[in-house]
Amino acid sequence: MLKRNPFPEEHINPGPYRIGKNVEDVNVYRIGHPLAQKVIARCREAELPTKSLIFRYSNSGKRISILDELVGTEGWLVCELLSISAFDSEDHVLLSGLADSGVTLTIEQCRRLFSLAAEEELVCPELPASQSKALKESVEVQKYAVIAELETRNGGFFDAELDKLDRWGEDRRASLKAKLKDLDDELKIIKRQARLAANLPLKLKLERERRNLETNRDEAWKDYEEAARDIEKKKDALIDEVEKKLTQNLSQTKLFSFRWRLV
Numbered sequence: 001m002l003k004r005n006p007f008p009e010e011h012i013n014p015g016p017y018r019i020g021k022n023v024e025d026v027n028v029y030r031i032g033h034p035l036a037q038k039v040i041a042r043c044r045e046a047e048l049p050t051k052s053l054i055f056r057y058s059n060s061g062k063r064i065s066i067l068d069e070l071v072g073t074e075g076w077l078v079c080e081l082l083s084i085s086a087f088d089s090e091d092h093v094l095l096s097g098l099a100d101s102g103v104t105l106t107i108e109q110c111r112r113l114f115s116l117a118a119e120e121e122l123v124c125p126e127l128p129a130s131q132s133k134a135l136k137e138s139v140e141v142q143k144y145a146v147i148a149e150l151e152t153r154n155g156g157f158f159d160a161e162l163d164k165l166d167r168w169g170e171d172r173r174a175s176l177k178a179k180l181k182d183l184d185d186e187l188k189i190i191k192r193q194a195r196l197a198a199n200l201p202l203k204l205k206l207e208r209e210r211r212n213l214e215t216n217r218d219e220a221w222k223d224y225e226e227a228a229r230d231i232e233k234k235k236d237a238l239i240d241e242v243e244k245k246l247t248q249n250l251s252q253t254k255l256f257s258f259r260w261r262l263v
Contacts, residue, residue, distance in 0.1 A: 002027075002035070010034045044081065044255065052124035052259040055116045064112050067262065074261035075099035076127055077110055078135045078254065082143055084150060085249040092146050096138035097260070098131055104138060113260065124259055135257075143252065158242050165238065169231035176224040183217040 005012045012035045016026040029036065057067055077097040084090045097105030097113075127135075190213060194206040 007035070007038045010038060012038075044253075048256040050124055050127065050257050050259070052121040053118040053261070054121060055113055055118045055260060055262045057116055057262055060116055062115070064115065066106070066109050067112055067116075070099065070105070070109065070262045072263070073099045073101065073103075074259070075101075075103075075105070076131050076135060076257065077105070077113070077260050078139065078257040080139050081253045081255050082146060083251045083253075084147070090150070093255075094139045094142045094146075096135045096142070098134055098138070100131075104134070107142070113262070121259075121261075127257065127259075147250075154242075158238075161238055162235065165231065165234055169227075172227050172231070173224070176220060176227060180217065180220050180224065183213055183220060187213050187217065 001016050002012070002014045004014055013027055017029040017035075018026045019029050027033075031037075057064070057071060075098050077095065080094045080096075082092040082094055084092070095107055095110035097110040099105065187210060190206055190210045194203055194210065197203040197206055
């Protein structure tokens with residue numbers, strides 16, 4: 001229930017909100033809603049001190065099998081935001097968790113911790129340098145995996161666009177070739193008719209038709225050659241566009257870190 005709009009610069013309705021489909025009697029809340037976007041932006045900008053948290057799993061009534069092995073352990077977790085601007089602008093949340101035993105948490109284990117209720121402890125120790133280094137290395141591995149996946153996806157985009165241009169070019173060339181063939185066939189018929197014409201007026205008439213057809217054929221050849229040049233220009237433009245977008249602007253921001261204990 002939103003009692004009042006906390007962001008006056010945005011048009012946000014107060015009242016009840018609900019997440020789901022076929023919602024008609026209340027405001028529909030989704031990731032793209034102005035309220036959600038403003039909350040996310042505000043959270044991204046917040047400077048959060050390092051805290052120590054106890055996550056309650058054993059008595060939560062939930063069954064999260066990938067967390068079972070972590071019950072009774074503790075460690076550290078960091079969260080960073082990777083923003084990439086290349087073909088499109090993308091944000092990726094990088095989570096890295098490490099138990100004091102040296103076991104690295106999977107990304108899914110890190111995520112599932114956030115589905116549990118947590119309590120803040122009064123005292124939070126400092127993050128040891130060795131664990132800080134391990135967490136940073138894990139984040140870097142994730143970052144390069146994201147970049148590699150992005151490059152693969154962009155390579156697929158380039159191949160798909162180039163394939164579209166090739167197919168378009170083949171269709172255009174085939175259409176012009178068919179037109180040229182039709183004109184050549186008509187010229188052969190006209191030439192034969194002119195040779196067999198019984199009188200001069202008919203020969204002149206057929207000769208004029210032949211000249212017109214040759215002019216049309218010459219124009220068709222120009223169209224064909226122009227089409228070939230146009231296709232190559234479009235390919236060059238695509239390559240230039242992709243080359244410009246290959247320059248990736250990366251920014252990496254630490255969102256928060258905390259000491260965790262799972263009980």
